[in-house]
Amino acid sequence: MKPWEKNIRKVVPYVPGEQPKGDRLIKLNTNENPYPPAPGVEKALREMDADLFRKYPDPASSLLVDVLAEQYGVGKDQVFVGVGSDDVIGMAFLTFFNGEEPILFPDVSYSFYPVWAELFHIPFETPAVDEDFKIRKEDYYRKNGGIIFPNPNAPTGLELGLMEVEDILRHNQDVVVIVDEAYVDFGGHSALALLPRYENLLVVQTFSKSRSMAGMRIGYGIGSPRLIQALQDVRYSYNSYTMNRPSQILGAEAVKDKVYFRQTLDKIIKTREETKDWMGKMGFSFPDSKANFLFATHERVPAKTIFQALKKEQIYVRYFDTPRLEDYLRITIGTDAEMEALRRFLEAFL
Amino acid sequence: MKPWEKNIRKVVPYVPGEQPKGDRLIKLNTNENPYPPAPGVEKALREMDADLFRKYPDPASSLLVDVLAEQYGVGKDQVFVGVGSDDVIGMAFLTFFNGEEPILFPDVSYSFYPVWAELFHIPFETPAVDEDFKIRKEDYYRKNGGIIFPNPNAPTGLELGLMEVEDILRHNQDVVVIVDEAYVDFGGHSALALLPRYENLLVVQTFSKSRSMAGMRIGYGIGSPRLIQALQDVRYSYNSYTMNRPSQILGAEAVKDKVYFRQTLDKIIKTREETKDWMGKMGFSFPDSKANFLFATHERVPAKTIFQALKKEQIYVRYFDTPRLEDYLRITIGTDAEMEALRRFLEAFL
Numbered sequence: 001m002k003p004w005e006k007n008i009r010k011v012v013p014y015v016p017g018e019q020p021k022g023d024r025l026i027k028l029n030t031n032e033n034p035y036p037p038a039p040g041v042e043k044a045l046r047e048m049d050a051d052l053f054r055k056y057p058d059p060a061s062s063l064l065v066d067v068l069a070e071q072y073g074v075g076k077d078q079v080f081v082g083v084g085s086d087d088v089i090g091m092a093f094l095t096f097f098n099g100e101e102p103i104l105f106p107d108v109s110y111s112f113y114p115v116w117a118e119l120f121h122i123p124f125e126t127p128a129v130d131e132d133f134k135i136r137k138e139d140y141y142r143k144n145g146g147i148i149f150p151n152p153n154a155p156t157g158l159e160l161g162l163m164e165v166e167d168i169l170r171h172n173q174d175v176v177v178i179v180d181e182a183y184v185d186f187g188g189h190s191a192l193a194l195l196p197r198y199e200n201l202l203v204v205q206t207f208s209k210s211r212s213m214a215g216m217r218i219g220y221g222i223g224s225p226r227l228i229q230a231l232q233d234v235r236y237s238y239n240s241y242t243m244n245r246p247s248q249i250l251g252a253e254a255v256k257d258k259v260y261f262r263q264t265l266d267k268i269i270k271t272r273e274e275t276k277d278w279m280g281k282m283g284f285s286f287p288d289s290k291a292n293f294l295f296a297t298h299e300r301v302p303a304k305t306i307f308q309a310l311k312k313e314q315i316y317v318r319y320f321d322t323p324r325l326e327d328y329l330r331i332t333i334g335t336d337a338e339m340e341a342l343r344r345f346l347e348a349f350l
Numbered sequence: 351m352k353p354w355e356k357n358i359r360k361v362v363p364y365v366p367g368e369q370p371k372g373d374r375l376i377k378l379n380t381n382e383n384p385y386p387p388a389p390g391v392e393k394a395l396r397e398m399d400a401d402l403f404r405k406y407p408d409p410a411s412s413l414l415v416d417v418l419a420e421q422y423g424v425g426k427d428q429v430f431v432g433v434g435s436d437d438v439i440g441m442a443f444l445t446f447f448n449g450e451e452p453i454l455f456p457d458v459s460y461s462f463y464p465v466w467a468e469l470f471h472i473p474f475e476t477p478a479v480d481e482d483f484k485i486r487k488e489d490y491y492r493k494n495g496g497i498i499f500p501n502p503n504a505p506t507g508l509e510l511g512l513m514e515v516e517d518i519l520r521h522n523q524d525v526v527v528i529v530d531e532a533y534v535d536f537g538g539h540s541a542l543a544l545l546p547r548y549e550n551l552l553v554v555q556t557f558s559k560s561r562s563m564a565g566m567r568i569g570y571g572i573g574s575p576r577l578i579q580a581l582q583d584v585r586y587s588y589n590s591y592t593m594n595r596p597s598q599i600l601g602a603e604a605v606k607d608k609v610y611f612r613q614t615l616d617k618i619i620k621t622r623e624e625t626k627d628w629m630g631k632m633g634f635s636f637p638d639s640k641a642n643f644l645f646a647t648h649e650r651v652p653a654k655t656i657f658q659a660l661k662k663e664q665i666y667v668r669y670f671d672t673p674r675l676e677d678y679l680r681i682t683i684g685t686d687a688e689m690e691a692l693r694r695f696l697e698a699f700l
Binding site: 002003004005006007008009011012013014015019027030032033034035036037041042045046048050051052053054055056057058059083084086087090094095096097098099115116118119145146173174175176199200208212213214215216217226230232233234236237238239240241242243244245246247250 | 352353354355356357358359361362363364365366369377380382383384385386387391392395396398400401402403404405406407408409433434436437440444445446447448449465466468469495496523524525526549550558562563564565566567576580582583584586587588589590591592593594595596597600
């Protein structure tokens with residue numbers, strides 16, 4: 001090791017999920033939306049002026065912040081936008097989790113949480129979800145440096161009821177509590193309803209799933225003005241101009257079209273419920289997902305075997321080779337045609 | 351103060367430069383390029399497929415990394431891309447500056463360096479540039495935790511010769527040395543030439559100035575594979591998908607057009623030298639800038655007075671109300687027409 005290597009921050013390199021390329025493949029492994037963004041996005045893209053790229057974007061991303069504030073009925077000073085919800089949550093870890101006590105998040109949840117905690121040297125503990133993968137709210141009624149959990153949870157798709165979320169908040173008013181709602185639009189109930197009562201609550205959502213904009217990298221957090229101000233201060237101390245012009249312009253268009261948004265969600269929810277139905281009949285079981293994926297295990301055939309067989313067929317789903325999850329596949333809800341291709345293959349294979 | 355506020359990271363909120371809006375104003379305050387991006391950028395924008403936005407972008411940004419590697423004649427494993435050079439440098443601070451010793455950078459340089467250092471709790475010292483604003487290389491021949499300096503320097507525009515840069519490197523092989531070359535394309539000499547000899551050197555450049563793409567937020571670092579790997583590991587531990595699809599696609603187009611790039615640079619350099627000429631005759635003096643701005647002081651009229659008079663005329667330049675800089679204006683080189691408007695006003699005003 002060279003002397004200069006001694007000062008390098010130690011991290012366990014995170015390996016991003018597989019992004020296979022090709023036209024014929026069916027990609028059900030990263031919870032992307034199978035439908036294109038709202039038509040207004042395409043229109044705004046066609047009208048975008050490349051000459052403007054020479055100028056810095058608005059550091060406050062006002063265009064986008066304003067439509068989000070209007071959409072969710074909150075003040076403009078209650079909205080923080082970032083380069084995907086990963087940027088928002090990473091920044092929130094850096095901003096809010098500077099105490100001595102460990103932060104808490106479920107053992108089964110978004111795999112990035114421990115990565116951020118280790119990156120920023122934040123102590124953490126991971127209370128185990130129960131045998132049905134449910135978060136036990138009582139596990140969070142103890143001294144801690146902050147709390148974060150996805151709701152609906154990933155990769156299970158299970159929702160924690162809004163009253164239970166509030167129970168956790170009621171027991172934790174001295175730390176920041178982050179509810180990561182990447183999948184909430186597919187049938188969950190948002191903690192945004194609790195904002196008026198909890199100044200220490202940050203609700204994080206994303207354009208990557210329900211708004212079909214994973215490629216644009218847009219996420220946002222909504223909370224009390226004091227909370228958002230603290231996040232802004234840290235962000236401006238890292239990078240003043242995080243969100244580029246196309247993201248600001250096209251992101252705003254995606255929010256404006258409420259009818260298309262609702263239609264897309266309804267289609268995905270319908271396909272999800274139909275998929276639950278035929279998969280159940282085929283011998284699969286799964287938690288009752290409120291997200292755009294199913295977390296499924298088969299009564300007879302190991303998940304890994306199915307995963308590998310599907311991959312050979314160019315059907316990509318997500319397999320986690322870790323304790324508690326190794327019997328399960330996380331399958332994104334695609335179009336009806338994609339799910340039908342999956343069904344036909346599984347029928348033949350099982 | 352609420353209990354949860356105690357764990358908030360303390361920062362001195364950085365205030366980004368003014369981004370005035372309006373059609374008639376002349377914006378010479380943030381060192382943007384007065385010319386549009388390469389024609390290929392516009393063409394690729396017109397052909398961009400909005401449907402693809404639903405998918406995550408390539409986490410490795412290969413499209414962009416590949417053209418940069420080709421452009422600079424380095425390996426693909428020697429290029430790191432980020433959301434503007436601020437993201438690259440911020441990530442580099444987090445990755446490389448974890449020692450006990452203070453890092454070093456000039457007292458007069460990019461105002462973000464102390465902000466990053468404070469954000470990440472990195473000790474730092476700032477050796478003073480000399481009375482002509484020159485960096486004294488000998489100041490960097492002592493024990494430290496890392497070194498960073500812009501070259502050409504900001505806001506002075508002064509270049510440190512390549513041999514002096516190498517002297518600093520030769521004396522500092524046990525820490526990471528970052529040369530921030532945001533302005534190098536306007537007549538500086540890049541430390542890229544030194545890469546084969548120094549595995550601990552990171553050269554950072556940006557698309558915001560010379561490539562007319564401030565609005566797209568693209569920066570990059572070039573260094574040894576070991577250095578780049580360390581940066582990648584930390585980045586993947588923060589956010590796997592930082593660079594959105596449009597930035598990857600349009601950024602690559604900007605690099606491909608070498609003829610347009612050279613033409614744009616030549617125009618700006620010509621305008622800069624002409625501006626030096628008439629400003630000198632008008633009683634201004636300035637370090638010999640190799641950047642796309644001049645750092646000018648007037649023999650008689652205080653900088654602040656000129657700054658305010660220009661602002662009233664809707665001509666925006668940058669004024670730093672801080673010791674050592676308070677007698678100077680930083681004036682971006684705009685189009686010939688913009689500089690002519692500036693000249694006419696100053697002629698009448700002084």
